[in-house]
Amino acid sequence: MQEFLQYLFSGITNGAIYAVIALGFSTLYSATDLINFAQGEFVMLGALLLMTLWTQVSMPLWAAFPLAVLLVAAVGMVFDRVAIKTVKKPSPILLVLITVGASILFRGGAMLLWGKHSYSVPAFSSISAVEIGGAYLFPQSLWILGVVLVLVAGLNLFYHRTLTGKAMQAVAINKQAAELLGVASRKMTLLAWGLAAGLGAVAGVIISPITMSAYDMGTMLGLKGFCAAMLGGLGNFWGAVVGGVLLGLTEAMGVGYVSSSLKDAIAFLLLLLILYAKPTGILGKASSHRF
Numbered sequence: 001m002q003e004f005l006q007y008l009f010s011g012i013t014n015g016a017i018y019a020v021i022a023l024g025f026s027t028l029y030s031a032t033d034l035i036n037f038a039q040g041e042f043v044m045l046g047a048l049l050l051m052t053l054w055t056q057v058s059m060p061l062w063a064a065f066p067l068a069v070l071l072v073a074a075v076g077m078v079f080d081r082v083a084i085k086t087v088k089k090p091s092p093i094l095l096v097l098i099t100v101g102a103s104i105l106f107r108g109g110a111m112l113l114w115g116k117h118s119y120s121v122p123a124f125s126s127i128s129a130v131e132i133g134g135a136y137l138f139p140q141s142l143w144i145l146g147v148v149l150v151l152v153a154g155l156n157l158f159y160h161r162t163l164t165g166k167a168m169q170a171v172a173i174n175k176q177a178a179e180l181l182g183v184a185s186r187k188m189t190l191l192a193w194g195l196a197a198g199l200g201a202v203a204g205v206i207i208s209p210i211t212m213s214a215y216d217m218g219t220m221l222g223l224k225g226f227c228a229a230m231l232g233g234l235g236n237f238w239g240a241v242v243g244g245v246l247l248g249l250t251e252a253m254g255v256g257y258v259s260s261s262l263k264d265a266i267a268f269l270l271l272l273l274i275l276y277a278k279p280t281g282i283l284g285k286a287s288s289h290r291f
Helices: 002-032 039-056 061-084 092-114 139-161 163-173 175-180 185-210 218-232 237-257 260-277
Strands: 130-132 135-137
Touching: 002 039, 002 135, 002 139, 002 163, 002 185, 002 218, 002 237, 039 061, 039 092, 039 185, 039 218, 061 092, 061 185, 092 218, 139 163, 139 185, 139 237, 163 175, 163 185, 175 185, 185 218, 218 237, 218 260, 237 260
Parallel strands: none
Antiparallel strands: 130 135
16 A cells, blocks of 8 residues: 555656646647647746756745746747747648757757756755655645646646637637737747746656756656656646646556556557547547538
């Protein structure tokens, strides 16, 4: 039971991180129908910027956290304007390839800025771990879970209770009709990129105290976040949470009871199984078209 609880806590913690990354994928997809394969690099930038601002510039955590997120969000919006909006004849495959190229560019730039070293960041609070049934739940895990719940609730309120959120949904459903009603589609797309990049930065910030931050940390995290988004249903915020937690738990139990060598393979095996049974994901809905 002690081992099971420890694997459970680990799986929920990792799953919550995957969920935040998946929220970034779903946010951008909901507004633009684009899958951004540079999302993992936004996670990396968030972690390294927090490390720089908090530990090297000596900025307090309460200021370093939002500043790191805002800086990465700005990077996402600049990327949209420079690399996405300048494409004269955009096609889904071309745009995806651009995001893949951006992933390589961001990773190379981070290597030049921060080097190939790995950096550590202290925990957000100095409270000791909580013992439950012989297993230990660390305070950083509670931080991660709290941030995930706040993000999901905030996104739901934003999209369903604010005019800007409803405008973003209108652009996602029918861009031309939204523009006829006076919605600035370019601004909504820009905001979606900022939100997606900011969510990636949040994931990097909250994960930095429990893992080493490095220029190449975002590749696998981005792929697992994409798997979580697909598992829950791409574009569904609660689906991103369900997919992330399911992936984290399956990964932790597989590592603990089967083999640690399967840690990365489990994510993609689970994705194949779920998509074979339900291609739209666990909470995804089949797409419909009106004529």
